Amino acid sequence: MTGTTGSTTGSRVRDPISGDLKTTLRALKLGKMLDTLPERLALAKQRQLGHADFLELVLADEVSRRETGSAALRARAAGLDASMRIDTWDDSAAVHYDRQLWGELTTLRFVDGSNGALILGPVGTGKTHLATALGHIAVRRRYTTVMARADKLFKRLKAARLDNSVETEMRRLSHVQLLIIDDFALKGLDQIETADFYELVVERHRKAATVVTSNREPGEWLAMMADPLLAQSAVDRLVSAAHVLIVEGESYRTRQRPTIHPDNDPTTGAVTGTNEGRSL
Numbered sequence: 001m002t003g004t005t006g007s008t009t010g011s012r013v014r015d016p017i018s019g020d021l022k023t024t025l026r027a028l029k030l031g032k033m034l035d036t037l038p039e040r041l042a043l044a045k046q047r048q049l050g051h052a053d054f055l056e057l058v059l060a061d062e063v064s065r066r067e068t069g070s071a072a073l074r075a076r077a078a079g080l081d082a083s084m085r086i087d088t089w090d091d092s093a094a095v096h097y098d099r100q101l102w103g104e105l106t107t108l109r110f111v112d113g114s115n116g117a118l119i120l121g122p123v124g125t126g127k128t129h130l131a132t133a134l135g136h137i138a139v140r141r142r143y144t145t146v147m148a149r150a151d152k153l154f155k156r157l158k159a160a161r162l163d164n165s166v167e168t169e170m171r172r173l174s175h176v177q178l179l180i181i182d183d184f185a186l187k188g189l190d191q192i193e194t195a196d197f198y199e200l201v202v203e204r205h206r207k208a209a210t211v212v213t214s215n216r217e218p219g220e221w222l223a224m225m226a227d228p229l230l231a232q233s234a235v236d237r238l239v240s241a242a243h244v245l246i247v248e249g250e251s252y253r254t255r256q257r258p259t260i261h262p263d264n265d266p267t268t269g270a271v272t273g274t275n276e277g278r279s280l
Contacts, residue, residue, distance in 0.1 A: 016041050036061055071140045078145040084132035095125050095249035102245060105134060111143060111178050111209040116242035119213045124251030127213040131180050134211060138178045146173065147180035154193040170196070174203035184214040184221070191226040198230040205237045212238065 016038055025033050037058065044054045075082060086106065104110075105117055117134070119127045131147070138145045148156070153173075160166040173179060179200075189197060204210050216224070218239050225231035 030062060032065055033058060033062055067140075071136075074139045074142075074145075075136055078135060078139055079147040080135045080139065080145070081128075081132050084129045085136045086133040089126070089129060089133060093126065093249070095121075095247055097121075097245055097247045101243060102130070105243060105245065106137060108134070108138060108141065108143070110243060111138060114207050114209055114241075116210040116212070116238060118218065118239070118242045118244045119211065119247060120217065120244065121215065121247035122251075123215050125247045125249055127215075127247055128182050130245070130247065131182060131211050131213045135178065135180050143177040144175075145178045145180070146176045147182065149182045150184040150186065153181060154189065154196055157196045158192060170199060170203075173200060175208065178209050178211065179204065180211045180213075182213050184212045185216045185224045186214075187224070189225045194225040194227045194230050194234075197225070198227075198234040201234040201238050206241060210238065210242075212242075 017034065022031075022034060025031055040054070040058050040061065043049075044057070049057065072082070110117060119131050121127055135145050135147050157166060157169060160169040201210070214221070218235050221235055222228060222231045
C-alpha cells in the first residue's frame with residue numbers, strides 16, 4: 001500500500017541550528033554555545049520565551065561557562081588540586097570538627113579581615129582537602145591565591161637565591177591575598193627555612209590571610225625550627241591572628257581506597273559467587 005512503507009526518506013530530524021549560525025558563533029568565539037543551544041531552543045519553545053528572555057538565557061550560560069573555565073585555570077595556577085573542593089568533601093566521613101567554625105571559614109570573612117586559619121589534626125583526616133576547598137572558594141571570588149606544601153615552598157625559596165630572584169618571590173608570597181601552607185612542620189626547618197618562614201609571617205601579619213595545615217600543635221613547631229627566637233616570634237604572630245580548626249577521627253583517606261567487588265576472588269580475579277537468581 002502506498003504511503004504506508006517504513007521509508008525514512010524526508011523524515012530526518014532537522015538540525016535546529018543552521019550552518020550559517022554555527023559559523024557566525026564560531027567567528028565571534030562563541031562556539032561553546034553550540035553545546036547547549038539545542039536544549040535552550042527547546043526550553044524557549046516550551047516556555048514560550050520572548051526574544052529578549054531567550055537572549056538573556058543563552059548569554060548567562062556563556063558567562064557561567066567562561067567563569068567556570070577561568071576559575072579552573074586560576075585554581076591550577078594557584079597550585080590547587082582540582083578534586084579537593086567543598087562539593088567533593090565526603091561529609092559522612094568519620095572525622096569531627098567544629099562545623100560552625102568551618103561554616104564561618106567558608107565565608108572567607110577571615111580573608112577580608114587579613115586574619116588566618118590553622119587546620120590541625122592527625123595524619124589523613126582531610127586537613128589538606130579542607131584547606132584546598134577554601135582555596136577554590138577564594139579563586140572563584142577572584143582573590144589572589146597560592147597553595148604549596150611547606151617543604152616545596154621553602155625549597156623554591158632556596159632555589160630563588162641561586163638566580164637572585166628570592167626578593168621577587170618573597171614579595172609575591174607576602175602580598176598574595178590567601179597563602180595556604182600545607183603539611184607545615186612535617187619535618188624540621190633549617191636556619192634558612194626558619195628565617196624564610198619568619199619573614200613571610202611578619203610581612204603578612206594583619207595584612208593578608210594565611211592558612212596553615214599541620215599534624216602538630218603550634219607549641220610543637222618551635223622544636224622543629226633551627227632558630228628558637230625567630231620561631232617563637234613567627235608562631236606567636238601566626239597564632240594570635242588565626243582561627244584554629246581541629247580535625248579529629250579516622251583517616252579520611254581510607255574512604256578513598258579502591259574496593260574489590262565481593263564476587264571477585266582478589267587473588268585470581270575469578271568470579272566466586274553464583275549466578276542463581278540473577279538476570280544475565
